[in-house]
Amino acid sequence: MDFGYTIWIFVLPILSFLAIGLLGTRPALTGRSELLRGRVWGWIGTGAVFGSWLLALVTAYRYFFVLGTPDGHRPVVFGAKWVWMRFSEHLSFDMGILLDPISVMMLVVVTTVSFLVHLYSTGYMAGERGYARFFAFLSLFTVSMLGLVVATNIFQMYFFWELVGVSSYLLIGFYYDKPSAVAAAKKAFIVTRFADLGFLIGILILSYYAGTFDFQTLVSAGGPVLGGPAGRSFMGLSVFGWALGLIFMGGAGKSAMFPLHIWLPDAMEGPTPVSALIHAATMVVAGVYLVARLFPLYHEVDGGAILRLVAWTGGITSLIAALIAMTQEDIKRVLAYSTMSQLGYMMLALGVSGLHGHEGLGYMASMFHLFTHAMFKALLFLGAGSVIHAVHSNLMRDMGGLRKYMPVTHLTFLVACLAISGIPPFSGFFSKDEILAAAFERDKLLFVIEYAVAGITAFYMFRIYFGIFWGRERTYAHTPHESPAVMTIPLVVLAILSVLTGLVPFGEYVTADRTPYHGHINWPLALASIAVGVVGILVAKRFYQRPNDLPARAAEMWGRWYKWTRDKFYIDEIYQFVAHKIMFAGIAAPVAWFDRHVVDGFMRGLGWMTETFSLLIADLQSGRVRQYAFVFMGGLIALVLLVLFVTGLLNG
């Protein structure tokens, strides 16, 4: 079956990026026409992504239903594949489109959320300065993310990985005249860049010892990594183990895993649709996707040592993030920590997964949760954006009682909150239940952590929900109103998706060994997780539905702990300390001193010597011709005398 047309999934957003970026941002061109200054750029971008979305849906249909499982498992198809740079006979950088269950699933996720966010942004960003620029960057991000998910080899993935990093940087810093946004953009870029350093080193080690970048070759059972001898080892891990660990460092940076998570909450400085698209639904799952892509390696190399690291990183992240989310005041920051927490779930699910059949439940659950999470988290962010749009504040204390003013936002937000809290029949229930089941079978301690996190999640999500839509009535400067249709339609669509996606028999489509797996719900576990979710919701209801002094009393009772979580466990401060006191004062300052005084001093000394010497002899060039003539004549006579003396003529 021919999937050559899939190239158009990229070409459309590339074209819209170029069109909007090159034409839309020129005042000379757009200033004259009322039409060009208006929303036309938004509609171009939205239209292009709409095209991609349709193509992605067609691709998914053809891949999952028409192509099916010809020999018992789902095949790997190439939509395109060509050599970009050839180094040697075996080593080349390829570009291409690889279609397998997870990449097709990601194509659908990325284009769906991207399309809806584009549509939403035409309303949300209306009247903002840099409207066209915003859509250009959004298209650029879409292209990069699509390139990342269909990468045929790890180098192509890295290439687009950095491109999404750049577009994320550009969009976080979209309000570039706001210092906090600029600082957040830099922070996001530098932290992820630092993580990508590990990723790059990992790629180089992996490809050096494996001799290939290609995913298919890398993960194949008889391939250079899994088929060959264990290879050299270093400090207890094989070289491939180290490579995978370093690659995971890149993934952890992108997916905001502890301790590289500090950039994600600050990234909320960007416009809210950006947070929904990049920092909730798509880019931040790139790290999870990366681990899933190389999953057979993580599972086999060094007996899964790195995979345990993945699992624990995920578990710790989800716990810390959930604790911090409970006490944050800024609605978008709560959502950011909630995203981190859910990403932790996905990482953990990968970490406790096996390869085949029922063992591979975690892998399936992780991808499932990625899929459902993208929908309901995008919905949460877009809903929050709708509220922020109406109230003009990010802080929860400026909101309250909004359910009367914004019915659509209210209902869709409720759906998303129920979904993330794992209440059936909303999608989060199904995926989270699979994750808990997978964790339960592998590691009881991780299961307990995740079980607690599920309850905390329900609590903090409904803390926001009750805080915004119920709670104390506020008097607003101007009465909040429901957002325009272009903003509510995406909300409704995402709400429907948040309900329906949970019913997808995901194991049929996406599994670690690409063989359909018939999962079933583990009811005792499911009931337990529903129970903890309901408890979380009820506590939040008691605390926040009506104004009372319970939250304040609880805060007082927990005292120090409350302060710790509110100050995010001082992780930012630790980074600050390490960066300033150790790296700047301990390393950078002495090196700078050496450079300034020793290296520069030597060079300056050379210059000083030359200058002084030339000043000494500069008086010789008097400019007086007669003096020259005198010297010349004197020199001539001296030479003649010298010649006579040397040849002996003078003495006869």
Place this chain on the structure above:
Amino acid sequence: MYDIVAVATIVFFVGVFGFLTRKNLISLLISIELMLNAVVVNFVAFNKYLYPGRLDGYIFSLFVIAVAAAEVALAIALIIALYRLDNSIEADDMDSLQG
């Protein structure tokens, strides 16, 4: 022959002396001409007494006279240009090339 070479030497050193002591550019030019003419006299004298029957020395003399004429033309032009610039033909005033 010695007399002629002696005269030429005297004329040459008169030229050198003039070149070193005079300040007027025209005088310097004349001094250079004196030196050149001393050389020309030497050419002729040596040709006549050492290689009679050959013409090299005479021809060289003619060349030197021609070159000297060209040189004078050039030098006079430069002096006039300098005079226009500085309103002076004193060699000691020409110190704008000082480093």
